[in-house]
Amino acid sequence: MNKIPRPVFNDGVALQNLSNNQRVASYPSLKNAVANIQQGYVQYEGARGNAFAIAKVNISPEVEAHLKAHYKAPPSDLEHITEMREATEHLTCPMCGSFHRGTLDHLLPQNSYGAFAVFSLNLVPACKCNSKRKELLVGPNVSERILHPYFDDCLAERLIAAHFEDLGAVPRVELRLCVDNTHPDYSAIDFHYRSIVKRTAIVGYIRDRWVDLCRKPSLIVRALKHNPQTLKELQDVLQDELDMLDDVHRGKNNWNSIFLVGLLDQRVLGWLFQQIHAPGRFANGPLV
Ligand SMILES: [Zn+2]
Structure with a gap:
């Protein structure tokens, strides 16, 4: 999107x-x-x-x-x-x-x-x-419609984030909307997400990114070649990466940004920091 x-x-x-x-x-x-x-x-x-x-x-x-x-x-x-x-x-x-x-x-x-x-x-x-999506254009409920990339300004906002459960070598991956039903375009955003984005291979793509991150962090975020010394430093590194991805892909809802924003969840950040500093692990080595 x-x-x-x-x-x-x-x-x-x-x-x-x-x-x-x-x-x-x-x-x-x-x-x-x-x-x-x-x-x-x-x-x-x-x-x-x-x-x-x-x-x-x-x-x-x-x-x-x-x-x-x-x-x-x-x-x-x-x-x-x-x-x-x-x-x-x-x-x-x-x-x-x-x-x-x-x-x-x-x-x-x-x-x-x-x-x-x-x-x-x-x-x-x-x-x-x-x-x-074939001929699908509108949904059965009020304001449910496919968004238009030339006109719908909400497409420039951050709309989707990855969500990780069962943190480990292969986590459970879900997608969540970053906006709630108070957003004026919520019905259209949710319909577009369910009708188009959810039907793609995005979840498998994000899971693969996670697996690569765990295997060798610098494959996904180059700055993780070196261990961040504090949780705040890790957060800053990931935030910089997210800003760069938004910029490179000219928007906030590309699959790499959707993956990265999921890593910035406090629970995931804490887990990553703990794995990075696990006893015996060398810099840029596997996280699990
Ligand atoms: Zn597409």
Whole structure:
């Protein structure tokens, strides 16, 4: 999960140009639908991508099929789609916080919202987590919806932390929300977390990080090559690492930050400090 900069692209003009392009299959049927679709773009932006506030735009099945085909194989007027697919593959997934993207997906599914099939603000880079949710967009309860990485500011806050139980070589790993139901976007955050993040491999990833930390601490936090002399020093080292991870991954809800913030729990800190200073252990040696 990450808030990411929205694409800077004039969709209204691109659509207009596309509708006048006699060399593409959507000509001339798209021409009559342009004003309607452009109006839809304006209200999508006005509603800040909130699935509850965006009205469906009525277009003919023929125009809808043309737009979907243009999304699959973008003509020159829509070459931003190709660029969006390729430019950011290596960055943190804004939907779940993993470390790759690989696909470009429709935030509002194109089968239900065909008019937004080529709309840049409806196209978000994501890893396979987003295709797993398929058409899921809103939940059965009030305000439950998938968050929008271009619009939902709460995605820039720290929303998820790892939680460790049975501290030892292989602990029990859970995830917990860092916000409670007094947060104005709580229902959406919780729904997004349950519908997308929880269905990924994040728990296994975090467990593996823990195992590596116990095997050789500097593999996970380079500064732990040397033993911190006080609990406060250990806390500072981990806090510095967390700040760095938030910065590197351009947000607080990437999987490494989610792992690290779990280590800063007082109970976990105490356990780590005790293991670091276990009798007979040499610096950067195994913790268990
Ligand atoms: Zn993802």
